[in-house]
Amino acid sequence: MTNQIIVELKGVHRSYQLGETHVHALRGVDLSVMEGDFTALIGASGSGKSTLLNMVGTIDSPDKGDVIVDGRNVGHLSENEKSLLRNEKIGFVFQSFNLVPVLSILENIELPLLVRNILSKEERIARAMEVLKDVGLETYVHHRPDQLSGGQRQRVAIARALVTHPKLVLADEPTANLDSKTTHSIIDLLLELNQKKKVTFLFCSHDEKLVQRVSKVVHIQDGLITK
Amino acid sequence: MKISSVEWKQASRNLLRNKRRSVVTGLAIMAGFCGLTLFGGYVARVERYCMVNTVYMNHMGHIQVHKTEGIDKYFSKPARYLIDPETLQALVDILSEKKEVEFFSPYLVSNGLIQYESDSFAFQGKAITKEADRFAREHNMVQKWNAELRSSVDGAHLSDSQEQNPVMVTYKLANFLKNMRNVNLQGLTVDNGFNALDATITTRYTTGFELTEDTSIITTLPVFQELMATDGVTYMGVYLKNDMKARSFSQELNSIFTQNKIALEAVPFFDERIGLFYTGSMNFLYAITGFFFLLVSTVVILSVANAISMNIMERVKELGTMRAIGFTPQDLARLVGIESFILAIMSVSTGFLVSQLIALAVNLSNIRFSPPGIAGEMQFVLTPWPSLCLIFAVPLILFATVTAYLVTKRKIQGEVSKLLTETST
Numbered sequence: 001m002t003n004q005i006i007v008e009l010k011g012v013h014r015s016y017q018l019g020e021t022h023v024h025a026l027r028g029v030d031l032s033v034m035e036g037d038f039t040a041l042i043g044a045s046g047s048g049k050s051t052l053l054n055m056v057g058t059i060d061s062p063d064k065g066d067v068i069v070d071g072r073n074v075g076h077l078s079e080n081e082k083s084l085l086r087n088e089k090i091g092f093v094f095q096s097f098n099l100v101p102v103l104s105i106l107e108n109i110e111l112p113l114l115v116r117n118i119l120s121k122e123e124r125i126a127r128a129m130e131v132l133k134d135v136g137l138e139t140y141v142h143h144r145p146d147q148l149s150g151g152q153r154q155r156v157a158i159a160r161a162l163v164t165h166p167k168l169v170l171a172d173e174p175t176a177n178l179d180s181k182t183t184h185s186i187i188d189l190l191l192e193l194n195q196k197k198k199v200t201f202l203f204c205s206h207d208e209k210l211v212q213r214v215s216k217v218v219h220i221q222d223g224l225i226t227k
Numbered sequence: 228m229k230i231s232s233v234e235w236k237q238a239s240r241n242l243l244r245n246k247r248r249s250v251v252t253g254l255a256i257m258a259g260f261c262g263l264t265l266f267g268g269y270v271a272r273v274e275r276y277c278m279v280n281t282v283y284m285n286h287m288g289h290i291q292v293h294k295t296e297g298i299d300k301y302f303s304k305p306a307r308y309l310i311d312p313e314t315l316q317a318l319v320d321i322l323s324e325k326k327e328v329e330f331f332s333p334y335l336v337s338n339g340l341i342q343y344e345s346d347s348f349a350f351q352g353k354a355i356t357k358e359a360d361r362f363a364r365e366h367n368m369v370q371k372w373n374a375e376l377r378s379s380v381d382g383a384h385l386s387d388s389q390e391q392n393p394v395m396v397t398y399k400l401a402n403f404l405k406n407m408r409n410v411n412l413q414g415l416t417v418d419n420g421f422n423a424l425d426a427t428i429t430t431r432y433t434t435g436f437e438l439t440e441d442t443s444i445i446t447t448l449p450v451f452q453e454l455m456a457t458d459g460v461t462y463m464g465v466y467l468k469n470d471m472k473a474r475s476f477s478q479e480l481n482s483i484f485t486q487n488k489i490a491l492e493a494v495p496f497f498d499e500r501i502g503l504f505y506t507g508s509m510n511f512l513y514a515i516t517g518f519f520f521l522l523v524s525t526v527v528i529l530s531v532a533n534a535i536s537m538n539i540m541e542r543v544k545e546l547g548t549m550r551a552i553g554f555t556p557q558d559l560a561r562l563v564g565i566e567s568f569i570l571a572i573m574s575v576s577t578g579f580l581v582s583q584l585i586a587l588a589v590n591l592s593n594i595r596f597s598p599p600g601i602a603g604e605m606q607f608v609l610t611p612w613p614s615l616c617l618i619f620a621v622p623l624i625l626f627a628t629v630t631a632y633l634v635t636k637r638k639i640q641g642e643v644s645k646l647l648t649e650t651s652t
Binding site: 051054057059060061079080083084086087088091092094098100101102103107110111112114115116117121160164 | 231232233234236237240241243244544545548549550551552553554555556557558642643644647
């Protein structure tokens, strides 16, 4: 593993207006994630961990402070540049999988490759098949998401996150909607990908089973990193 | 911009997500398109009728060449504004060399009285050559668009008549003259003298236009030249192979006249100084068509905007996910634009088939009606030509696609995290 910093947050603040309530989700967060890390963000509901993940994923912007991803200050990027950064460097795994229901498994995984449209159809399919093998779903290519179990759908979501060969994968509660047995297999898969493919994982979770097996845990409480 | 097969698949499958909404939106586009093409088909039919009637049956030609200012001043000073034989010959030389010209012929116009015994009636007459009579009568455009009018002739045509001074009169005028054959034509010579000659009514016909139905007569060129004591003509009627070139060819002729210092002026048949009925009728119908098109376009735009807004509300999380994995708002707007494009293409294609079937049924029903300004009845015919349908289809498809694109782009701007956490309805 290298020691290069892939994510750096400096004094990040973020607040929201929820009705008449002003919510301070992040209150000056500093955080560094190294390449190859397998890091868990732990905190109670409403502690700001999803907001922090959104900042790193460039899908939300800080009110104050800097978010640096792979050496680029996100605050200086346009919307289209951020889109490209997400596509090239970051993979997303969502709690509810967020697969496109009208597309087959293969087409869902191809989707991120369409953004830059630099690969031929054959290359896209080959790349998608490669990651489908990694997650053990190569026989389900023509299935639709609603024909798969929750664990299988999350594997598809992981494959979709990995298909662009990102440096960083962000996962928001990736095992929250899965049963105990499936949770174990997903954790095994994420760890295997982290070790074999050297992909950096940053995820937030309540799941004790997942937290016990990570190399680094970051605790967040009331919008501040506590340890 | 390259659109992948996955995007096409995704767009077409998205249309099936809410079938009822897609069908309702598609029906709105289809009904609007159908109405437009059928109304357009009616307008096209009327336009062809009026064009053929004006150009061929009323012997205007696609282009009329008059003495300069003759259109406005001929009737007050005919001697000055007649085209003399030398100028006419120069014009013949010019027209003979033009490949756009199918036929040309001189015409002489006169007003006067037509008398039988003690009854006399005002006429507006046109003198034509027998070749022009035959040309107009047998032209395939007349056969195609005005066969009814062509067949509404009773008696021998001018070109077939053996009489020395044959005259065609309208049915109404013939009735005024108690359907007698031998009449007397009276009028002024070009020197403002009075003249009269005997003529024989060989034919009864209809002009097709209510306004001219009780005063029109047609005779041969020598008859009016004798009556008016002239060897000149009022205008040269020029018939083109392609009526779409009337404007450009009249401009070309005018520049030739200017260059050669010939005191002539060419005007197309849709110039309101010579084709008032045609331009009046068509401008009115075009205005209605434009208004109808605006109305249909508004319905299409609102239907698509509404359907797309609801689609986006239902798919906001999915669109947020796609933005998270790298798609820009433009990419997603394009995707939804493709959806709308597919829907519009399908609706328009169905609308095309439906309009063709309706037109076929209407045309086979032989519905008779009397349009305002038209003499007598005519068949209600709809002609929604494929080219006409294309003219309406292209902007409608464009409006539907662009509306979807713009609505989507506006709705998915902003922070991606908000889209991901927004509750779908």
